[in-house]
Amino acid sequence: FVGFSAAIGNTSVFKHVSEMGNFSDDMLNLDTLRKILVREEDTIIFSLIERAKYPINSPLYDKRPGLSGSLFEFFVKESEAVQAKAGRYSSAEENAFFPDNLPPPLLPLRDNEQVLHPRGASININEQISNMYHKQLLPLITSNGDDRNYAITAGRDLDCLQALSRRIHLGKFVAEIKFRESPENYTRAIRAQDKDALMKLLTFTSVEEMIKNRVEKKAMVFGQEVDLKENDNVGKYKVNPSVVSRLYGEWVIPLTKFVEVEYLLCRLD
Numbered sequence: 155f156v157g158f159s160a161a162i163g164n165t166s167v168f169k170h171v172s173e174m175g176n177f178s179d180d181m182l183n184l185d186t187l188r189k190i191l192v193r194e195e196d197t198i199i200f201s202l203i204e205r206a207k208y209p210i211n212s213p214l215y216d217k218r219p220g221l222s223g224s225l226f227e228f229f230v231k232e233s234e235a236v237q238a239k240a241g242r243y244s245s246a247e248e249n250a251f252f253p254d255n256l257p258p259p260l261l262p263l264r265d266n267e268q269v270l271h272p273r274g275a276s277i278n279i280n281e282q283i284s285n286m287y288h289k290q291l292l293p294l295i296t297s298n299g300d301d302r303n304y305a306i307t308a309g310r311d312l313d314c315l316q317a318l319s320r321r322i323h324l325g326k327f328v329a330e331i332k333f334r335e336s337p338e339n340y341t342r343a344i345r346a347q348d349k350d351a352l353m354k355l356l357t358f359t360s361v362e363e364m365i366k367n368r369v370e371k372k373a374m375v376f377g378q379e380v381d382l383k384e385n386d387n388v389g390k391y392k393v394n395p396s397v398v399s400r401l402y403g404e405w406v407i408p409l410t411k412f413v414e415v416e417y418l419l420c421r422l423d
């Protein structure tokens with residue numbers, strides 16, 4: 155997998171990956187992928203904590219005269235153009251929010267193994283992710299108000315959106331693994347284009363429950379107020395842990411599963 159070394163951090167898998175230089179097909183398994191998803195939880199929660207430091211700052215998202223949209227949209231488009239030049243979107247797990255007309259990378263990149271099926275590889279649900287983020291999530295993690303820190307707020311928003319997008323689009327890899335592990339079962343449902351059957355095949359309710367509990371606990375640990383007096387700040391968190399659990403239960407996991415189903419539907423094309 156392109157770029158996965160960064161995603162999984164300092165684990166034994168990372169060591170193996172860096173020694174190998176690249177992820178290969180025979181390292182494609184559900185255990186490894188789930189470890190990567192667990193590490194992505196940290197990235198998502200830390201990015202939410204950083205965004206929650208600032209109020210909602212809504213003028214950032216209003217349409218601006220002289221721009222084709224809001225200041226935030228402008229910020230994202232320009233940031234993505236710079237990141238495209240640095241090679242960000244050459245990684246299979248990265249998807250741009252404004253994918254049209256992105257510049258090519260400035261440096262030649264490593265030849266990467268094509269793990270995903272080409273049609274499924276181009277699935278991009280960032281518009282849905284962006285809508286969820288702005289309409290549902292942001293009001294739950296920010297206070298009302300406007301401190302005019304628009305540049306820093308936009309940067310924090312982009313960090314959150316990119317982390318969520320990466321996690322959710324990793325569903326393509328999960329789907330590919332599941333297909334390879336059980337091709338007969340999936341082929342039957344894919345040939346029938348049966349979304350419900352696919353959803354049933356790829357769902358592990360106990361894994362989902364574990365994830366929701368774990369992210370709530372992580373939000374408590376990562377977001378606690380720390381000072382030297384004992385027990386002063388018990389129960390005070392930078393982001394409400396139950397919101398993080400809800401984020402996963404209502405949006406992150408369902409959107410990941412949506413990506414998995416969409417990927418599988420075209421897996422035999």
Ligand SMILES: O=C(O)C(=O)C[C@]1(C(=O)O)C=C[C@@H](O)C=C1
Pocket residue numbers: 188191328356357358359361362365406407408410411414
């Ligand atoms: O771990 C898997 O098997 C996945 O497909 C990922 C995921 C998730 O989004 O976390 C999605 C569906 C499963 O029910 C469990 C977890």
